[in-house]
Amino acid sequence: MHITAEHVITFIEQVAATIKAQRDYLTQLDSAIGDADHGVNLDRGFTTVLTKLPGVADKDVGTILKTVGTTLVSTVGGASGPLYGTAFLRAGMAMGDRFELGTADVIAALEAALEGVQSRGKSARGEKTMIDSIGPGIDALKEANAAGEDFISALRKGVDACEAGMRATRPMLATKGRASYLGDRSVGHQDPGATSAFLMAQAMLGVVEQL
Amino acid sequence: MHITAEHVITFIEQVAATIKAQRDYLTQLDSAIGDADHGVNLDRGFTTVLTKLPGVADKDVGTILKTVGTTLVSTVGGASGPLYGTAFLRAGMAMGDRFELGTADVIAALEAALEGVQSRGKSARGEKTMIDSIGPGIDALKEANAAGEDFISALRKGVDACEAGMRATRPMLATKGRASYLGDRSVGHQDPGATSAFLMAQAMLGVVEQL
Amino acid sequence: MKKLINAPEHVVRDALAGMANAHPDLITVHYDPDIIVRADGPVQGKVGIISGGGSGHEPMHGGFVGKGMLDAACPGAIFTSPVPDQMLAATKAVDGGKGVLHIVKNYTGDVMNFEMAAELAAAEGIEIATVITNDDVAVKDSTWTAGRRGVGVTVLLEKIVGAAADTGADLAEVTRIAKKVNAQGRSMGAALTSCTIPHVGKPSFELPDDEIEIGVGIHGEPGRRRIKMVSAAEITALLTEPILEDLPFSSGDSVLAFVNGLGGTPLIELYVVYNELTKILRDRGIRVSRTLIGNYITSLDMAGCSITLLKLDDELTTLWDAPVHTPALRWGV
Amino acid sequence: MKKLINAPEHVVRDALAGMANAHPDLITVHYDPDIIVRADGPVQGKVGIISGGGSGHEPMHGGFVGKGMLDAACPGAIFTSPVPDQMLAATKAVDGGKGVLHIVKNYTGDVMNFEMAAELAAAEGIEIATVITNDDVAVKDSTWTAGRRGVGVTVLLEKIVGAAADTGADLAEVTRIAKKVNAQGRSMGAALTSCTIPHVGKPSFELPDDEIEIGVGIHGEPGRRRIKMVSAAEITALLTEPILEDLPFSSGDSVLAFVNGLGGTPLIELYVVYNELTKILRDRGIRVSRTLIGNYITSLDMAGCSITLLKLDDELTTLWDAPVHTPALRWGV
Numbered sequence A, B: 001m002h003i004t005a006e007h008v009i010t011f012i013e014q015v016a017a018t019i020k021a022q023r024d025y026l027t028q029l030d031s032a033i034g035d036a037d038h039g040v041n042l043d044r045g046f047t048t049v050l051t052k053l054p055g056v057a058d059k060d061v062g063t064i065l066k067t068v069g070t071t072l073v074s075t076v077g078g079a080s081g082p083l084y085g086t087a088f089l090r091a092g093m094a095m096g097d098r099f100e101l102g103t104a105d106v107i108a109a110l111e112a113a114l115e116g117v118q119s120r121g122k123s124a125r126g127e128k129t130m131i132d133s134i135g136p137g138i139d140a141l142k143e144a145n146a147a148g149e150d151f152i153s154a155l156r157k158g159v160d161a162c163e164a165g166m167r168a169t170r171p172m173l174a175t176k177g178r179a180s181y182l183g184d185r186s187v188g189h190q191d192p193g194a195t196s197a198f199l200m201a202q203a204m205l206g207v208v209e210q211l
Numbered sequence C, D: 001m002k003k004l005i006n007a008p009e010h011v012v013r014d015a016l017a018g019m020a021n022a023h024p025d026l027i028t029v030h031y032d033p034d035i036i037v038r039a040d041g042p043v044q045g046k047v048g049i050i051s052g053g054g055s056g057h058e059p060m061h062g063g064f065v066g067k068g069m070l071d072a073a074c075p076g077a078i079f080t081s082p083v084p085d086q087m088l089a090a091t092k093a094v095d096g097g098k099g100v101l102h103i104v105k106n107y108t109g110d111v112m113n114f115e116m117a118a119e120l121a122a123a124e125g126i127e128i129a130t131v132i133t134n135d136d137v138a139v140k141d142s143t144w145t146a147g148r149r150g151v152g153v154t155v156l157l158e159k160i161v162g163a164a165a166d167t168g169a170d171l172a173e174v175t176r177i178a179k180k181v182n183a184q185g186r187s188m189g190a191a192l193t194s195c196t197i198p199h200v201g202k203p204s205f206e207l208p209d210d211e212i213e214i215g216v217g218i219h220g221e222p223g224r225r226r227i228k229m230v231s232a233a234e235i236t237a238l239l240t241e242p243i244l245e246d247l248p249f250s251s252g253d254s255v256l257a258f259v260n261g262l263g264g265t266p267l268i269e270l271y272v273v274y275n276e277l278t279k280i281l282r283d284r285g286i287r288v289s290r291t292l293i294g295n296y297i298t299s300l301d302m303a304g305c306s307i308t309l310l311k312l313d314d315e316l317t318t319l320w321d322a323p324v325h326t327p328a329l330r331w332g333v
């Protein structure tokens, strides 16, 4: 299985399309425990990202991902802008000038992204954030991969774990991000960032399934 | 038929009670074509008047009515304060130091009141104001009296004419007072001041009927 | 109805006490009759300037008492003209021996109550002049009706006339300037929602979720017509065009542009409206040389705005720029 | 939703254009990235002061740009932290060679975006200091959470620190004063209604007709608890007592009392609240030596208020009193 720079571009396009389609849903989740802008924020960012993709169509994966990252940093704002921006930037830095990625590369890129989110957000698992979806997703992907499963089925397990992680944010008490201001009242609501992270993972799986 | 100063006091008390009871109704009428304060304004005024009555309990009719007038001027505000205030003041001035009133006195007092309203308000009949209730009321009272009817039945005709005048304000286009700002949209609503004037006339009849 | 009040019948007094506590350096509040007077008044040898009207339009008028503006204000009950006792007390409190100007918004109640007060003050030997503001172009003017309402121009007039009095001008001169401001200013407002009067407890009029009132007054009176909700650009045009045509304002004129919030509309929206206003004025060749944007003559919690344009010349500009120090307007000091 | 806007996606830009047109003597607006800078900046030899945050809190921060307060403001989308490009551009625009202070309200997004901008500015050789305001006692503070929100104190801090920079103080000294203001101030707010974010089109939370939110934030975030509507006196006590206990403020203290409207509440109600506040403070022996009452840090059209108390000493009082000339705050000039 080889993922090319072109596939990465398709993945980004799919993410942009999903975010646009789920914009109001994400914003609605954010209105329950945040400030009702998560969908709008990401949609603003990925809409701009789409305009930048033609300029990197023939570039390496690292350049593509770093362009996505800097564009998100410069257009999203809020908490999710620096976090997803840093995630894509770090993934891009990890990929360097590769034009094709193998399974190990994808895992390395995702680990770099997660590390970026954690260090930028000074956050860890269990705080009711996007990390609670990304973290378990990467774990499951790695575990399946280590058990010798092929990439698609390993990625499916990863995405399932992402989804489970997203749902697991519902009973959590938020201690990071805007939802933390609610204290106990944050309990019972699904985290918007964990949801957008799951949507991105789903988009990745969609692209890989078309390979 | 003789109306004593004591009866006048009872009349004022009845007016105060009626206005309190109809406060919200008057205010509601005023919210359609005015600023939703007519009932509250008059209630504030007559509530204060009640506190002044003991001080004039043994005084002549002129003093009583003038006290009512100055109290209304000093407590009601809005358009109805100076208008009703002037009405009672002028009626009081017309009655001088009488302790008992005959039919002619009552008519003279009412005419003085009406004249006071008209000169203070620079208004005439047909402008959708309290004058459209007071004016026809006095006319009918005078006519019946001239035709030799006794005071009670003449007063009943007067009050009926007041009521008819009040209803006749509904189709009118307001040209004076706050309702005039509405232009055509003032049509179809009953004037609050014409309504409070009718309520006062009714209170007068109630007292006379007890004589 | 949810309001930050203790009881409908206490709201005016409580707010007066709050003002007195907040601005002891600028104003003093007297009760029975209720008036707000300049802390350092009366100023001897200066024409006294008073105004008043129903409460619910804050900061007008009490917030404009101080140096360079009003010497006293008479707050009535919510949306109800004050009583003559208040204007008489205020007149006496500010009389510095050069006479007193009464600034009256053109509402039947205000006019009559001020008139009675002026008669009483004159009887006590105080020279009184009265100027009536009637700048609201939403109301058709005519001699056989109550005429136009006084709205936004009142704020500008109080500032300018206060400055005129500070120059030492006599009552006739101050009155001339007051009349000039009223003559050169026009206003119109639109409401997105009704207001809720505390003692009524429900909105003064019902406005569906997609409709607005054009030509609304400042007392929760319904406007002249109701239209479907439109953009800020269209609302601004609906308010500005009647204003421009009425004076008329014409190319080359210099104006003070005043975008006023009615109490429930946030500042960000007022700036959006102001931006649309500048486009319209630019197209007509009218120059904005001074601006005022904010909540100055309000209608309790009503959402919406009013626009006032005042044609400026050197005299009015200089007076507008003169120092003012009141709870709600302050510059140059 | 009825708002004086043209389209949800244009409201911030339209309002910025309105501000630029309204106050050309005070501010200049640059676009892409969007920043509001002092018209006469950068001031050489003065520490530059910038702040920023989501829009929808007007006049904060753009209305505080001018002499004696902010040198630049970075307006984000409604309720969304601005992006680092804005803070970097603002930092460069105000750098007068003595370094730049970033005033950041404690929200994860604001902190991270300012942090990235500070890294970039430092890389360009500009000395940066950051102060984070976190005065909202409605939020439990702890090292393992995002901590308290920055609210009302931010306004007071921007004024005081702007004055400190005007004295010629260096970056370390200005930062010391900024931290002192944050350390000595506490706030809490209550909402009577939700706000409606333009692009959402419906209220951010549902509040029944007889309930209010205590401890609400300025972004339409629900508060810590919901209670039945009570009187202004009771609401004021519910906000003031946690503030007093937290610092704590004690008898003999001198404070700046700031009653802030959230955007949809009229001034008359803020004075009612202020009056209740003075009673509570008087009972505790706390002296109000300065006041600020009005809409300064808002939440779009939310009805409600916040209370901020700042313990004053001579240093802070002098800096508070120093001249300021911005679109929204002005005195001494």
Ligand SMILES: Nc1ncnc2c1ncn2[C@@H]1O[C@H](COP(=O)(O)OP(=O)(O)O)[C@@H](O)[C@H]1O
Pocket (backbone or CB within 6 Å): A030, A034, A035, A037, A038, A039, A041, A042, A077, A078, A079, A080, A081, A083, A117, A120, A121, A122, A123, A128, A129, A130, A131, A176, A177, A178, A191, A192, A193, A194, D079, D080, D081, D108, D109, D110
């Ligand atoms: N410190 C953090 N670490 C990781 N993720 C975070 C952190 N703070 C917030 N988030 C994520 O960001 C999401 C909110 O993003 P968004 O609504 O765009 O920003 P804001 O909260 O500034 O309005 C949350 O749902 C959460 O998943």
Ligand SMILES: Nc1ncnc2c1ncn2[C@@H]1O[C@H](COP(=O)(O)OP(=O)(O)O)[C@@H](O)[C@H]1O
Pocket (backbone or CB within 6 Å): B030, B034, B035, B037, B038, B039, B041, B042, B077, B078, B079, B080, B081, B083, B117, B120, B121, B122, B123, B128, B129, B130, B131, B176, B177, B178, B191, B192, B193, B194, C079, C080, C081, C108, C109, C110
């Ligand atoms: N010029 C006038 N002449 C006679 N009556 C008038 C005049 N103006 C107003 N009114 C009466 O006053 C009533 C309104 O009184 P009120 O609501 O107390 O005062 P305001 O209009 O100042 O709020 C009207 O319904 C009308 O009957």
Ligand SMILES: [Mg+2]
Pocket (backbone or CB within 6 Å): A030, A034, A035, A036, A037, A038, A078, A178
């Ligand atoms: Mg959010």
Ligand SMILES: [Mg+2]
Pocket (backbone or CB within 6 Å): B030, B034, B035, B036, B037, B038, B078, B178
């Ligand atoms: Mg009325």
Ligand SMILES: [Mg+2]
Pocket (backbone or CB within 6 Å): B035, B037, B078, B079, C054, C079, C080, C081, C109
């Ligand atoms: Mg009235």
Ligand SMILES: [Mg+2]
Pocket (backbone or CB within 6 Å): A035, A037, A078, A079, D054, D079, D080, D081, D109
């Ligand atoms: Mg946000």
